[in-house]
Amino acid sequence: MFTLGAAKRRLFSQVSNIAKRNALRDDNVLHSAKTILTIRPDVWMQKSWLSTVKALSSNNQPIKILYASQTGTAKLFAHLLNEELASKYPDRELSISEWKDAAPEELLEPKKALHVFLTSVAGVGEPPDNGREFYNWIMSKSDSSLSGLEYAVFGLGSSAGHAAYYNVIGKSLDKRLEELGASRVLEIGLGDDGDCIEDDFDSWMEGFVNLLKEKTPDDGESRDVGVEDVIDDEAGKMDVVQQREQLQLHQIRHGSESSEMKERLEEAKVKCPGVALSDDEMRMTSNKFPSLKLRPRESELVRKHLFHLNESPDQFYADGTVRFDVIGNKLLGVDAGETGIHELKLANPQMTYETGDHLVVYPQNSQCIVEAYLDMLDVDRHAIIAEDGQPITYQYPKYSSHMLHVNWIDCYVQGLTVYETMTHCVDLGALPSPSFARMITGRKDIDYKAEVAYPRRTALDLILQYDRRLSLEDLLFQVAPMKPRYYSIASSNIKHPNEIRLVYRRVKYVSKLGMLREGICTNYLSHKGYLGTGKYAHIAAYVNTNATFRLPKSTETPLLFIAGGCGVAPIRGLVEERVALAQSGKLGPATLYIGFRSPDDEVYRQRFEEAIHVGALTDAHMTYSSGSSDKSVVSDAVLQHGDRVWKHFEDGGVTFLCGGARAFGAAVESAFLNIVQEHGKKDFVAAEQYLRTMIKNGRLMNDLAD
Numbered sequence: 001m002f003t004l005g006a007a008k009r010r011l012f013s014q015v016s017n018i019a020k021r022n023a024l025r026d027d028n029v030l031h032s033a034k035t036i037l038t039i040r041p042d043v044w045m046q047k048s049w050l051s052t053v054k055a056l057s058s059n060n061q062p063i064k065i066l067y068a069s070q071t072g073t074a075k076l077f078a079h080l081l082n083e084e085l086a087s088k089y090p091d092r093e094l095s096i097s098e099w100k101d102a103a104p105e106e107l108l109e110p111k112k113a114l115h116v117f118l119t120s121v122a123g124v125g126e127p128p129d130n131g132r133e134f135y136n137w138i139m140s141k142s143d144s145s146l147s148g149l150e151y152a153v154f155g156l157g158s159s160a161g162h163a164a165y166y167n168v169i170g171k172s173l174d175k176r177l178e179e180l181g182a183s184r185v186l187e188i189g190l191g192d193d194g195d196c197i198e199d200d201f202d203s204w205m206e207g208f209v210n211l212l213k214e215k216t217p218d219d220g221e222s223r224d225v226g227v228e229d230v231i232d233d234e235a236g237k238m239d240v241v242q243q244r245e246q247l248q249l250h251q252i253r254h255g256s257e258s259s260e261m262k263e264r265l266e267e268a269k270v271k272c273p274g275v276a277l278s279d280d281e282m283r284m285t286s287n288k289f290p291s292l293k294l295r296p297r298e299s300e301l302v303r304k305h306l307f308h309l310n311e312s313p314d315q316f317y318a319d320g321t322v323r324f325d326v327i328g329n330k331l332l333g334v335d336a337g338e339t340g341i342h343e344l345k346l347a348n349p350q351m352t353y354e355t356g357d358h359l360v361v362y363p364q365n366s367q368c369i370v371e372a373y374l375d376m377l378d379v380d381r382h383a384i385i386a387e388d389g390q391p392i393t394y395q396y397p398k399y400s401s402h403m404l405h406v407n408w409i410d411c412y413v414q415g416l417t418v419y420e421t422m423t424h425c426v427d428l429g430a431l432p433s434p435s436f437a438r439m440i441t442g443r444k445d446i447d448y449k450a451e452v453a454y455p456r457r458t459a460l461d462l463i464l465q466y467d468r469r470l471s472l473e474d475l476l477f478q479v480a481p482m483k484p485r486y487y488s489i490a491s492s493n494i495k496h497p498n499e500i501r502l503v504y505r506r507v508k509y510v511s512k513l514g515m516l517r518e519g520i521c522t523n524y525l526s527h528k529g530y531l532g533t534g535k536y537a538h539i540a541a542y543v544n545t546n547a548t549f550r551l552p553k554s555t556e557t558p559l560l561f562i563a564g565g566c567g568v569a570p571i572r573g574l575v576e577e578r579v580a581l582a583q584s585g586k587l588g589p590a591t592l593y594i595g596f597r598s599p600d601d602e603v604y605r606q607r608f609e610e611a612i613h614v615g616a617l618t619d620a621h622m623t624y625s626s627g628s629s630d631k632s633v634v635s636d637a638v639l640q641h642g643d644r645v646w647k648h649f650e651d652g653g654v655t656f657l658c659g660g661a662r663a664f665g666a667a668v669e670s671a672f673l674n675i676v677q678e679h680g681k682k683d684f685v686a687a688e689q690y691l692r693t694m695i696k697n698g699r700l701m702n703d704l705a706d
Contacts, residue, residue: 054183056114057150059212062093066107067118068131068169069098072483073193074120074156077201080433081116081208087288088209100130104137110149114185116208117173120156123702125165125692135169138176147181152211153188154204160194161661161706164669164688167191186211194662196453202434268471275383283378286473294418294472297382302419304364305540314413316424317362318484318542324348325536326528327499332603341566341603343490344502344525346539351500355492355577356549356570356703359500360484362540363521365428372460373422379472381419418472429520430480432459439478440468455512485521486544488658488703490569492577503569503603549656549701555581556588558653560645562668564595564634567659570703572604574656578616591644592620595634595664598627634659635667639674646679649690654699661704 063085067078075098082096099107099119108115119135122128127135155170167190174188189204191197269282274296276283285291306316307323328345346359353359374381413425422428432440434448440462451457459479463470491501506526507519528537551559551574559578563571571594578587596602602622611617621641623632638645648655657668669691676687694700 052178052184053187054150054185056185056211060092061150062095062113063116064109064113065094065096065116065118066099067096068100068120068128068135069118070120070122070128070130073197074118074128076480077154077156077191077205078118080201080435081118081205084205084209084435085212089212092212098130099134104134107134108146108149110146110182115149115151117151117153117170117177118156119153119169119173121158121165121167121169125168127169131169135173138173138180141180143180145180146177149177149182150185151177151182152184152186152208153177154191154201155188156191156193156197158193158662160663161665161704163194163666196449198431198434199448199453202448272379275379277378277380284469284471286471286477289473289477292473292476293386294379294383295386297380297384297417300382302382302417302423305538306413306416306420306424307540309413309415314415316413317540318360321362321540321542322348322351323538324351324500324541325538326530327536328530329525329528332503333600335600337600338508339506340601341503341505341568342526343603344504344528345530346500346502346541347498349498351498351543353489353493353500353543354545355489355494355551355573357489357546358486358544359489359502359541360486360544361502361521361525362424362484363482363524364423365426365482365520366518366523367423369428369460370419370422373428373475374419376463376469377418377472377475378469379418382417384417385414385421421476425482426476426479427482427520428460428479429458429517431456432462433478433480436478437462439474440470441466442468456515456517457511457513461513461515484541486705488567488570488573489543490572492573492580494580495576501569501572503566503572505566546703548698549703551577552654552698554588555585558588558648558651559590560648560653560655561590561592561594562634562638562655562657562659563593564659564664565597565601567664567703568594568604570658571656572607575608575611575616579611579614582614582616587615589618590616591618591648593623593634593637594620595623595625595637598624600627633667634664635671638668638671642671642675642679645672645675649676649694649699650680652699655694655701657700657702657704659704660706662706665702665704 065078065082067074069075069078078096082094085092085094095113097107101107119131120128126132153170153174155167155174157165157167157170159166170188170190174184178184186204186208189200189207191200191204268285268287270285270291271281272283272294273281275294305323307321309316310321324346325348326344327347328343330343331340332343333340371381413421416424431453434446434452436459437448437452438444438446440459446452452462459475462468487502487504489500490503491499502525504522504525506522507517508523509517511517525539528539530537549570561571561574571592575590575592578590581587592608594608602624605622608617608620612620621637623634623637625631625633657665659665659668672691673684673687676682676690677684680687680690682690691700
């Protein structure tokens with residue numbers, strides 16, 4: 001008797017999660033060209049099951065993968081899908097592109113290809129920047145001219161941040177395509193970054209890949225168990241040692257041996273003199289990924305930055321990235337503890353920015369983590385990834401440009417050592433993808449959420465637990481690429497034209513399995529010291545313009561600043577600019593609501609008091625979620641002053657909301673909705689539309705992130 005298969009278990013889990021989300025959250029705001037329609041959660045759930053799914057017209061048609069991505073995740077998923085399809089259907093014609101790669105009307109090819117759309121949600125229910133033109137075009141298109149276009153959609157959103165707009169772009173696109181006569185071939189996939197988006201995508205991708213099979217075996221059909229069953233679909237992704245272990249286990253259980261399999265196992269090594277650590281100068285390679293050409297070390301030097309690659313084919317940093325001197329780095333609280341708020345001071349005389357912009361920082365992996373991975377490889381850590389003779393057939397992401405406009409090229413940088421590549425180019429603290437986790441564990445039935453995502457396990461954790469050995473290629477091509485991190489600039493260019501202040505909180509916690517975890521970038525920044533001797537530590541970073549987050553041109557416009565925790569950063573910059581402006585003209589009223597974890601966590605009180613003294617702030621309200629007799633959160637304080645907030649809205653004031661998106665931002669946005677409904681005498685739909693109009697008109701700006 002067969003138990004429920006892994007695919008079915010994941011399917012039922014996905015169905016259950018979708019049902020729970022729809023039952024518990026109002027996540028169904030649908031966009032149209034001119035209106036916003038809000039439907040009750042139970043109605044949306046019914047509609048999702050009633051949507052029409054039609055059979056594919058052909059199993060051999062070309063596949064166009066089209067993505068719109070704001071921070072790179074949708075792009076990563078698009079390439080993972082492309083990779084999976086290429087491995088399962090090598091003869092299938094595949095293409096992958098951004099929504100902006102062609103004019104909207106030229107992007108779609110009805111009757112010529114199966115179209116797969118992947119899209120995230122940017123800001124408050126908006127399409128990603130590289131998909132805005134296509135999205136606006138498809139939503140305003142009036143004629144039903146997409147007959148014959150077959151499609152599937154996977155949306156990326158977060159139920160924890162901006163829950164009311166959860167996956168709104170993917171849902172709207174899916175619905176709109178059907179309205180225009182296109183044929184849906186698979187139910188929309190909804191990825192939830194507030195839960196486990198990797199597992200959501202993996203389950204949807206499995207369904208899509210299976211959809212393309214010409215014939216799917218019956219899960220309930222009994223069959224004999226042979227070597228092919230033991231060395232399952234993931235075996236081709238395993239290294240030679242793992243495959244040998246599974247084959248030996250099969251031999252012990254069944255007393256049989258396959259000479260064909262033995263030959264397969266012996267193929268996955270190459271001669272690599274001066275690089276391989278073994279006595280026979282052989283090193284492991286991958287059965288799935290192309291072999292990298294390595295050459296012997298030249299020194300033990302590990303470069304701290306990669307500026308030497310600028311203007312070369314392997315340029316790693318985005319254009320505009322500069323070397324910043326660290327001229328200050330301190331904990332702001334007197335007794336704030338290990339995760340207290342820090343202020344980092346940076347200087348570069350050639351840099352320019354405006355108040356409200358972001359600084360994008362290139363982090364590096366911790367040295368001890370890098371060396372733990374290197375210890376498990378069978379190659380010299382200072383061996384060089386050769387500049388010539390590398391495979392060019394496999395495409396994988398390397399963030400060599402803006403996160404908004406990344407180039408997808410090989411994940412390694414030619415000319416770097418293995419040590420440097422592991423330090424700069426891959427994110428060793430990221431969760432392994434579901435397919436990578438299955439490869440390491442050798443299990444198809446792994447419960448990804450329970451065993452990997454929720455306990456925040458890394459590839460290193462799994463490798464050590466299962467005593468696996470990986471080739472360099474299996475590691476580099478499957479670990480997530482290193483993304484630069486965005487930080488809100490906490491200073492004003494009027495006051496500090498050649499200096500930047502950043503505010504950060506060191507991420508440090510113990511996982512559910514007792515593992516110490518540290519944020520890669522905040523840990524990296526916390527170790528940048530300043531001695532005042534003229535010798536500086538450095539970071540690589542570039543300024544990202546945030547033109548929609550600015551003080552109004554009229555200095556007399558009423559302002560409302562609301563921040564929580566590290567959300568104090570952009571507010572500090574705006575207030576610093578107001579202080580400078582106070583010396584030359586009249587300022588309108590400005591109120592601040594700001595929350596911290598405890599009085600010990602509080603920062604910048606003296607600075608805000610000085611701002612009140614010079615008229616840059618009218619009043620300030622500080623709250624503490626713990627450690628105080630009058631503990632409260634910012635959203636409570638905003639609600640308590642609901643009449644004042646409503647008057648501010650009605651007087652045409654501008655509001656700035658800054659902090660974490662999942663808890664803080666969602667709570668304050670909920671408070672705003674309550675205030676508009678109570679004091680503006682509006683129902684929920686009208687209140688929501690009121691706030692969206694404020695956003696559209698630039699009177700409600702947010703800088704929210706997690």
